[in-house]
Amino acid sequence: MAGERRSFKREGEAARRESLIAAALQLIAEGGSEAATVRAIAVKAGVTPGLIRHYFVSKDDLTGAAYLSLMEGMVTKGLLAVDSAPDTPAARLATFIAASLRPPIMDATALGLWAGFLHRVRRDPAMAAVHEAGYMKYRDQLQSLIAALSLTTDKAVLRQQAIACNGVIDGLWLEGGALPRAFAPDELAEIGVRSVAAILGTDLPFPGPHSGDAT
Amino acid sequence: MAGERRSFKREGEAARRESLIAAALQLIAEGGSEAATVRAIAVKAGVTPGLIRHYFVSKDDLTGAAYLSLMEGMVTKGLLAVDSAPDTPAARLATFIAASLRPPIMDATALGLWAGFLHRVRRDPAMAAVHEAGYMKYRDQLQSLIAALSLTTDKAVLRQQAIACNGVIDGLWLEGGALPRAFAPDELAEIGVRSVAAILGTDLPFPGPHSGDAT
DNA sequence: GCGTTAATTATGCAAGTGTATAATTCGGCA
DNA sequence: TGCCGAATTATACACTTGCATAATTAACGC
Numbered sequence: 326m327a328g329e330r331r332s333f334k335r336e337g338e339a340a341r342r343e344s345l346i347a348a349a350l351q352l353i354a355e356g357g358s359e360a361a362t363v364r365a366i367a368v369k370a371g372v373t374p375g376l377i378r379h380y381f382v383s384k385d386d387l388t389g390a391a392y393l394s395l396m397e398g399m400v401t402k403g404l405l406a407v408d409s410a411p412d413t414p415a416a417r418l419a420t421f422i423a424a425s426l427r428p429p430i431m432d433a434t435a436l437g438l439w440a441g442f443l444h445r446v447r448r449d450p451a452m453a454a455v456h457e458a459g460y461m462k463y464r465d466q467l468q469s470l471i472a473a474l475s476l477t478t479d480k481a482v483l484r485q486q487a488i489a490c491n492g493v494i495d496g497l498w499l500e501g502g503a504l505p506r507a508f509a510p511d512e513l514a515e516i517g518v519r520s521v522a523a524i525l526g527t528d529l530p531f532p533g534p535h536s537g538d539a540t
Numbered sequence: 541m542a543g544e545r546r547s548f549k550r551e552g553e554a555a556r557r558e559s560l561i562a563a564a565l566q567l568i569a570e571g572g573s574e575a576a577t578v579r580a581i582a583v584k585a586g587v588t589p590g591l592i593r594h595y596f597v598s599k600d601d602l603t604g605a606a607y608l609s610l611m612e613g614m615v616t617k618g619l620l621a622v623d624s625a626p627d628t629p630a631a632r633l634a635t636f637i638a639a640s641l642r643p644p645i646m647d648a649t650a651l652g653l654w655a656g657f658l659h660r661v662r663r664d665p666a667m668a669a670v671h672e673a674g675y676m677k678y679r680d681q682l683q684s685l686i687a688a689l690s691l692t693t694d695k696a697v698l699r700q701q702a703i704a705c706n707g708v709i710d711g712l713w714l715e716g717g718a719l720p721r722a723f724a725p726d727e728l729a730e731i732g733v734r735s736v737a738a739i740l741g742t743d744l745p746f747p748g749p750h751s752g753d754a755t
Numbered sequence: 756g757c758g759t760t761a762a763t764t765a766t767g768c769a770a771g772t773g774t775a776t777a778a779t780t781c782g783g784c785a
Numbered sequence: 786t787g788c789c790g791a792a793t794t795a796t797a798c799a800c801t802t803g804c805a806t807a808a809t810t811a812a813c814g815c
Binding site for chain 2: 355356357358359360433436437439440441443444445447448456457460485488489491492493494495496497498499500503504507508512513516517519520523524526
């Protein structure tokens with residue numbers, strides 16, 4: 326009956342930090358930031374609460390790192406999708422939009438994370454900076470894809486087009502995450518591409534659900 | 541120095557419930573749901589923590605009531621704006637959109653509230669129902685305003701138009717709340733009206749900032 | 756093999772959480 | 786006026802939270 330000390334294995338620093346961050350993100354996505362307690366994170370990561378403070382100076386430090394990791398992941402995924410369809414400027418733009426409105430970018434988890442972080446992003450200047458950087462990177466990417474269509478050369482017009490298109494995408498992303506059952510599969514991706522086309526006053530091809538697997 | 545019991549005044553049940561709800565909403569908007577502790581709510585409402593449990597069976601009960609009150613308020617405000625501009629169908633639609641992209645509907649507070657409630661909305665079926673009802677009411681309103689333009693009679697097309705327009709509005713609403721400093725005043729309202737017009741393939745007038753006060 | 760070091764666990768603590776319950780005091784009604 | 790019930794406050798409790806610190810133990814160089 327003696328409380329035998331639980332055995333453990335030493336992981337590298339990088340792996341441990343990653344697994345702790347992953348655990349925190351999962352918990353926040355599921356139950357909001359309040360669900361990501363030190364103890365819950367430790368359980369999910371398969372370690373003991375004390376270990377968290379060995380890798381992060383505080384819980385805030387951990388969640389901050391988690392947010393950074395999240396943002397980097399989102400942007401990366403978006404950019405990755407574009408590379409898979411480098412045909413025409415129109416196809417590239419359409420692919421970018423559609424990818425943003427499909428899993429894994431658009432899903433309940435991502436929305437939950439976003440909402441869970443919102444308040445801390447607002448209060449903590451460092452996190453606000455991370456947020457703004459991520460947002461701007463995404464919008465700039467969108468704007469350059471639009472610019473590649475050569476519909477206009479007016480910078481101001483381009484800026485507003487980018488804002489508007491980003492707005493549609495964000496809005497549909499939000500709705501898809503909040504009410505997944507309210508839409509048919511891929512319905513939002515299709516609406517997104519069509520709406521952006523309308524806003525830009527041009528035509529855009531709709532890229533199939535996955536990269537050209539004919540069935 | 542004897543701990544004198546603090547004096548108090550009896551308010552009606554309705555007033556007390558309202559003030560407690562208001563306090564909870566304020567706190568959630570500012571600091572997320574974790575900031576809305578029983579004690580903080582009590583302080584902001586100018587009462588003692590114990591009183592909360594006199595009017596609400598639990599803290600969850602209070603926050604549930606707060607969410608209901610919030611949703612009702614949002615929808616009401618949107619509908620109210622339309623009434624102030626009953627000229628043409630196009631003007632009515634444009635007014636509705638612009639109102640959704642200006643304070644008090646679009647501001648940091650509203651977004652904070654929305655984010656603060658998201659997770660509870662997901663887990664609690666009762667709150668999910670309230671949410672879905674509010675969302676659908678808003679979208680139906682939008683759809684009927686679009687239908688009044690008589691651009692199409694196809695129900696399916698109409699539905700997709702409503703989803704897309706709702707998407708732009710939500711997206712711009714989100715961005716305006718998240719990055720208020722990133723946009724010029726009324727810029728988002730203007731972009732919203734113009735984008736909806738583009739999506740519908742028609743023209744919409746842009747309603748001035750306030751109801752026709754010439755300066 | 757064997758000691759050393761740092762990664763990991765175990766334990767404890769002060770502050771904050773929601774809630775239950777008892778003690779008061781306000782305000783209407785006789 | 787005086788009293789009674791309900792609204793409000795006060796106090797207490799069990800539990801959770803983040804964090805600090807001490808005790809262990811796995812892995813690495815010799």
